[in-house]
Amino acid sequence: MKVAIVGGGPSGLYLALLLKRSEPRWDVEVIEQNPEDATFGFGVVLADTGLQQLREADAGSYQALCEATKQHQHQIIVQAETPIGFRLPVKGGAIPRLTLLQILEQHAEQVGVVVHYRERIDSVEDLARVGLQDADVVVGADGINSVIRREFEQDFGTTSSTLGNHFAWYGTKKVFESSALVFRKYEDSHFVAHYYAYSDEMSTFVAECDDATWNRLKLGSLSEEQRQALMERIFAPELEGAPLISGNARVVWRQFPVIRNAHWTHGRYVLVGDALASAHFSIGSGTRIAMNDSIALANALLASNGDALAGLAAYESTHRPSKQKLISASERSYLWYERMGQWMDNYSPEEFVYQFMTRTGRVNDERLREQYPELMVRLGRTGSAQ
Ligand SMILES: Cc1cc2nc3c(=O)[nH]c(=O)nc-3n(C[C@H](O)[C@H](O)[C@H](O)COP(=O)(O)OP(=O)(O)OC[C@H]3O[C@@H](n4cnc5c(N)ncnc54)[C@H](O)[C@@H]3O)c2cc1C
Numbered sequence: 001m002k003v004a005i006v007g008g009g010p011s012g013l014y015l016a017l018l019l020k021r022s023e024p025r026w027d028v029e030v031i032e033q034n035p036e037d038a039t040f041g042f043g044v045v046l047a048d049t050g051l052q053q054l055r056e057a058d059a060g061s062y063q064a065l066c067e068a069t070k071q072h073q074h075q076i077i078v079q080a081e082t083p084i085g086f087r088l089p090v091k092g093g094a095i096p097r098l099t100l101l102q103i104l105e106q107h108a109e110q111v112g113v114v115v116h117y118r119e120r121i122d123s124v125e126d127l128a129r130v131g132l133q134d135a136d137v138v139v140g141a142d143g144i145n146s147v148i149r150r151e152f153e154q155d156f157g158t159t160s161s162t163l164g165n166h167f168a169w170y171g172t173k174k175v176f177e178s179s180a181l182v183f184r185k186y187e188d189s190h191f192v193a194h195y196y197a198y199s200d201e202m203s204t205f206v207a208e209c210d211d212a213t214w215n216r217l218k219l220g221s222l223s224e225e226q227r228q229a230l231m232e233r234i235f236a237p238e239l240e241g242a243p244l245i246s247g248n249a250r251v252v253w254r255q256f257p258v259i260r261n262a263h264w265t266h267g268r269y270v271l272v273g274d275a276l277a278s279a280h281f282s283i284g285s286g287t288r289i290a291m292n293d294s295i296a297l298a299n300a301l302l303a304s305n306g307d308a309l310a311g312l313a314a315y316e317s318t319h320r321p322s323k324q325k326l327i328s329a330s331e332r333s334y335l336w337y338e339r340m341g342q343w344m345d346n347y348s349p350e351e352f353v354y355q356f357m358t359r360t361g362r363v364n365d366e367r368l369r370e371q372y373p374e375l376m377v378r379l380g381r382t383g384s385a386q
Helices: 010-022 051-057 059-068 097-110 124-130 147-151 211-216 224-234 286-302 308-338 340-346 349-357 365-371 373-378
Strands: 002-006 027-031 043-047 074-079 082-087 092-096 114-116 137-140 158-172 179-186 189-197 203-209 253-261 269-271
Touching (some): 010 027, 010 097, 010 286, 027 124, 043 097, 043 189, 043 203, 043 286, 051 059, 051 286, 074 349, 082 349, 092 097, 092 189, 097 114, 137 147, 137 308, 147 269, 158 211, 179 340, 189 211, 189 224, 253 308, 286 308, 308 340, 340 349, 349 373, 365 373
Parallel strands (some): 002 027, 074 179, 137 269
Antiparallel strands (some): 043 092, 074 082, 158 203, 158 253, 179 189, 189 203
């Protein structure tokens, strides 16, 4: 089988590795627009029980990813200037996005995957440039602005909308001891910073505000530099003088695009990761969700006895329910953030944290009592009198 994978992000490289490792005779090639030592963003969280799936899928790359991950033991949530801290119940931490990609690339190349760097595909006709026009399967692993998806938008049944909140993905050289969410009111407006260390030198720092704040403070009329300076001022107690770093993106502040597709495949074309469904960053699992798609697609293709279209159909039918669960959690999470002004204005720090923890519907009181007993005692939700 010949498989062309457009996009050398986490989903594309991981899929290539899994396919070629199990079927060395298959021709598996990745086309990536960036050079091999470049990427967007800083560090990403790799946590949660889903890591187990990465271990089962490929122990070698899992081990290397774990070794490069900076473990997080604690998290702090600050509301109304009151910090509430916890010991994190799940294993995991954060990793530089570039290191993650380099590990996956190295493991993929070791098993014989060919990666074409600095090759941008603007339409499927461009596959001919790298000799992949006759691929049996063409995978759109090309992220939120996927070209493969756009080309067959009607067939995939693509829908897209944009959230109201505005956010920016910064880095900083301040290495935070705990990962944190700091909700802060500033001039009667609502901001939150999500930050965590991802190496011994750097932390990721995502700043976000609601649309009302954006309009009230006229943030749209400020330059990127002015917005960055404002964030440094608002979060000065946490940054302690360390500047924010905006990377090489021209547009730093954005609104999150919600991308969904009614169909995951169209003929030999198939979507994975953010190209298929954008997972909101507030659940800290976009990378893992994208890599889980790759596991499912690899398993389906490998079990297809060379019948590519049957493999693609199996990918959609077997993986859709579990993907939908995570995407629904992501939806409930971003809807919670869209109303963050209301939560910040009306809830005590403890109630606020409770509302936050239960926002996706995946965590109930029983689990909270197990994982965060102190919080539940402070809330009087010990369970004994209920
Ligand atoms: C602010 C923010 C914070 C985030 N934080 C986290 C986090 O903490 N944890 C987490 O797990 N996830 C996080 N994510 C989400 C995560 O980055 C994505 O979900 C994940 O990267 C999706 O992987 P992917 O392989 O599907 O797509 P991508 O990572 O977007 O990779 C797509 C690749 O395709 C390439 N490409 C695109 N178009 C073309 C083309 N036409 N031709 C050739 N190549 C192309 C791109 O250069 C890129 O390398 C965050 C996202 C944002 C926006």
